Amino acid sequence: MTPADAYPWLKALHVACALLFVGGLVASSLILVAGRGAADRTAALTLILRRWDRAVTVPAMLGVWAFGIGLAVSGGWFSYSWLQAKLVLVVLLSAIHGLQSGQIRRLATGHDIKPLRVSALVVPTVIAIAILAVIKS
Amino acid sequence: MGTDRWQDEWLQGPGQPEKVVPTVERAQLDLRQLRWLRIAAVAEATTLILLIGVAVPLKHLGEWPAGVRVLGPTHGFAFVAYLWLVLQSFGAGLVSRGEAGRLVLAAFVPMAGFLAAHFLTSRAAAPLDRRLSR
Numbered sequence: 001m002t003p004a005d006a007y008p009w010l011k012a013l014h015v016a017c018a019l020l021f022v023g024g025l026v027a028s029s030l031i032l033v034a035g036r037g038a039a040d041r042t043a044a045l046t047l048i049l050r051r052w053d054r055a056v057t058v059p060a061m062l063g064v065w066a067f068g069i070g071l072a073v074s075g076g077w078f079s080y081s082w083l084q085a086k087l088v089l090v091v092l093l094s095a096i097h098g099l100q101s102g103q104i105r106r107l108a109t110g111h112d113i114k115p116l117r118v119s120a121l122v123v124p125t126v127i128a129i130a131i132l133a134v135i136k137s
Numbered sequence: 138m139g140t141d142r143w144q145d146e147w148l149q150g151p152g153q154p155e156k157v158v159p160t161v162e163r164a165q166l167d168l169r170q171l172r173w174l175r176i177a178a179v180a181e182a183t184t185l186i187l188l189i190g191v192a193v194p195l196k197h198l199g200e201w202p203a204g205v206r207v208l209g210p211t212h213g214f215a216f217v218a219y220l221w222l223v224l225q226s227f228g229a230g231l232v233s234r235g236e237a238g239r240l241v242l243a244a245f246v247p248m249a250g251f252l253a254a255h256f257l258t259s260r261a262a263a264p265l266d267r268r269l270s271r
Contacts, residue, residue: 065217069210078209091217098221102228105166111230 010070017063022126024057025093028100029119035107036115046107053101061094086132089125096122167231168261174226175257177219178243182250184212189247219244232260 031049035042068090077083096118103113192204220241227237240256243249 061221062218065214069214073206073210091220094217094221095224098224099228101221102225102230105225105229116228 007071007074010067010074014064014067014071017060017067020056020060021064021093021097022122024053024060025097025100025122028053028057028097028104029116029122032100032103032107032113032116032119036113039107039110039112042107043110046104050104050108053104057097058101061097064090065094080136082132082136086129089129089132092121093125093129170222170226170229170231171257171261174219174222174240175254175261177215177222178240178250178254178257181212181215181219181244182248182254184208184215185244185247185250188212216244219250 027049031042031045035046039046072078072083096116099116100119103116106113188205188208192208195201196205223232223237223240226232227234232240236256240253243253
């Protein structure tokens with residue numbers, strides 16, 4: 001398979017992983033808001049989310065990075081400013097997910113959590129990433 | 138129905154539904170998390186050293202850019218994985234804000250990742266009550 005043949009597959013898998021990752025990120029944000037100060041009320045939901053996070057969201061995040069790096073290498077895009085800006089935003093989303101994942105773990109062990117204000121950046125960051133990926137300028 | 142049983146097992150685990158994680162089990166989870174973080178610190182530090190100590194000089198002095206093409210993305214992946222694990226440990230209360238800040242800073246300094254791994258080894262060896270009090 002040549003790099004040109006692999007491109008649509010890499011792109012499709014990258015988009016699929018991105019959709020699953022963002023879905024998990026938004027779900028985590030909502031559960032963490034609901035669970036704050038009411039860990040016992042959301043305990044069952046937190047355990048389900050923790051399983052989902054480990055089984056789907058984390059592998060999807062790793063897939064986003066692996067397929068995204070593959071795409072950038074095959075297209076020779078690392079020197080383009082749109083990709084550099086997008087990389088910063090994806091690192092930000094990954095960092096937010098890391099914090100959320102830790103808080104879900106804490107919530108699942110019966111501890112209370114502090115508010116995670118940075119979660120408010122998820123929606124604008126996803127919109128900015130989509131614009132950068134499509135417009136590429 | 139089979140599907141319902143599969144859904145119940147996936148959501149709640151086989152047998153009884155999960156309750157709050159007991160203390161000993163939680164301590165084992167903490168140790169596993171610290172072990173992963175230590176592995177990520179070593180991987181990040183190793184790829185950084187190989188990138189700036191071998192691949193970059195080979196590109197500029199030996200006109201061999203293939204090393205950077207391979208090690209650049211590899212180090213990027215290792216960096217993100219390490220950053221994610223540091224933040225997850227911080228979110229879970231395993232490391233303090235200051236410790237998380239120093240662990241992140243260590244990712245930018247060559248060799249400092251190995252010091253971070255050493256710190257994480259001593260943290261994992263700390264008494265159970267000290268780890269759980271965080």
